[in-house]
Amino acid sequence: xxxxxxxxxxxxxxxxxxxxxxxxxxxxxxxxxxxxxxxxxxxxxxxxxxxxxxxxxxxxxxxxxxxxxxxxxxxxxxxxxxxxxxxxxxxxxxxxxxxxxxxxxxxxxxxxxxxxxxxxxxxxx
Numbered sequence: 001x002x003x004x005x006x007x008x009x010x011x012x013x014x015x016x017x018x019x020x021x022x023x024x025x026x027x028x029x030x031x032x033x034x035x036x037x038x039x040x041x042x043x044x045x046x047x048x049x050x051x052x053x054x055x056x057x058x059x060x061x062x063x064x065x066x067x068x069x070x071x072x073x074x075x076x077x078x079x080x081x082x083x084x085x086x087x088x089x090x091x092x093x094x095x096x097x098x099x100x101x102x103x104x105x106x107x108x109x110x111x112x113x114x115x116x117x118x119x120x121x122x123x124x125x
Contacts, residue, residue: 033107035064040102043094044074048086059085063105072104 037060053059056075063070066087074086078099091104 033067033109035067036106036108038104038106040094040104042096042098042100043102044076044086044097044100045072045088045090045092045094045102047090048074048088050083051085051087052082053085054081056085059087060103060105063087067105067107070105072102074100074102076100 051059051062053062059073059075062085063073069089070087071091072088074088076084076086076099088102094102
């Protein structure tokens, strides 16, 4: 009985993790990519191109639309609305910055289409 409860709890935990990952990932049927974001709180990369996106989601969408040139974003929460989003063409040279969050963009899927992005070959369930 105890083993059954442990298995059930493990299954529930796995389902919750999968649900969270699916919400954070975005599949793009045009490219075959499942776009994923790796978050780096209190971090930024200098040299980004300002984008007027008003929400983090809009900023991430702008980066995906510009891939593979766009490889990540900085989101400066403390900046005024409309000046919080910066699109980046690199994932290198991260610096500590209170109030900013850097996100690296990755493509799981079509390596040959986006060779400059961090690529992960994963078996998707």
